[in-house]
Amino acid sequence: MVEYVTGDKGCGKTNMLLQKATDLSKDENKTVIFIDYSNDLKCFLPRNIRYINSNDYDIVGAIPLYGFLAGLCASNFDITDVFVDCTLKIIGNNKTSIDDFMNLMSEVSAATGIDFHFAYFDEYSPDLTNETIN
Numbered sequence: 001m002v003e004y005v006t007g008d009k010g011c012g013k014t015n016m017l018l019q020k021a022t023d024l025s026k027d028e029n030k031t032v033i034f035i036d037y038s039n040d041l042k043c044f045l046p047r048n049i050r051y052i053n054s055n056d057y058d059i060v061g062a063i064p065l066y067g068f069l070a071g072l073c074a075s076n077f078d079i080t081d082v083f084v085d086c087t088l089k090i091i092g093n094n095k096t097s098i099d100d101f102m103n104l105m106s107e108v109s110a111a112t113g114i115d116f117h118f119a120y121f122d123e124y125s126p127d128l129t130n131e132t133i134n
Contacts, residue, residue, distance in 0.1 A: 001109055001115045001116070001132060001133070002102055002105050002109050002115075002116045002117075002118070002132070002133040003115070003116070003117045003118070003132045003133075004087075004102060004117070004118040004119070004120065004133075005017065005117075005120075005129065006119075006120055006121070006122035006129045007121070007122060007129055008121070008122070009121055013085070013120075014041070014085050014086075014119060016119070017034075017083050017085050017117060017119050018041065018044050018045065020083070020117060021045060021049055021081070021083045022045065022046060022049075024081050025045075025046050025048050025049050029080070030081060031050075031076070031078045031079045031080050031081075032048075032049045032050070032079075032080065032081045032082075032083070033049070033050045033052060033079060033081070033082045033083065034049050034050070034051050034052070034082075034083045034085070035051075035052045035053075035054055035082065035083065035084045035085070035090075036051075036053060036054065036084075036085045036086060037053070037054050037055055037085075037086050037089045037090050038053060038055065039051075041085065054068075054090045059090055060090070060091075060092070061091055061092060061097075062091040062092070062097040062098070062100065062101040062104075065084075065087075065090055065091055065101070066101060066104050066105065066108075069082060069084075069105065069108065069116070070108055073108060073112045073114055079114050080114060080115065081114065081115045081116075081117065082114060082115070082116050082117070083116075083117045083118075084116070084117070084118045084119070086119065086120065086121075087101075087118045087119060087120040088120040088121055098120060102118070102133060103133075105118075106133045
């Protein structure tokens with residue numbers, strides 16, 4: 001499953017991801033990864049969530065992020081959920097790229113059984129929107 005949250009700046013996308021990641025991490029059968037473009041959110045997550053700063057791995061663009069996420073899936077079969085905040089800051093502000101990227105991640109999710117959760121700024125959707133791709 002691929003779930004994504006869109007909306008204007010300051011509408012609660014990041015808080016929604018943080019809360020869901022924290023809730024999932026309470027289940028000892030879940031292995032949760034949280035990816036952001038900085039270290040700002042690290043202190044808000046429990047220690048059992050693996051926090052990754054995308055800048056530490058020079059991830060810039062949709063294809064590099066796809067490759068990085070696919071590599072995570074291939075290297076650790078215990079991962080159950082991956083959260084990516086500020087997705088457009090990582091891949092660049094290109095609506096076409098985000099649509100293609102979500103389709104690619106939907107295929108990865110179907111093949112691996114890992115649930116992906118993304119948040120990105122969308123100036124055309126000022127209200128908080130939560131959608132799922134199966």
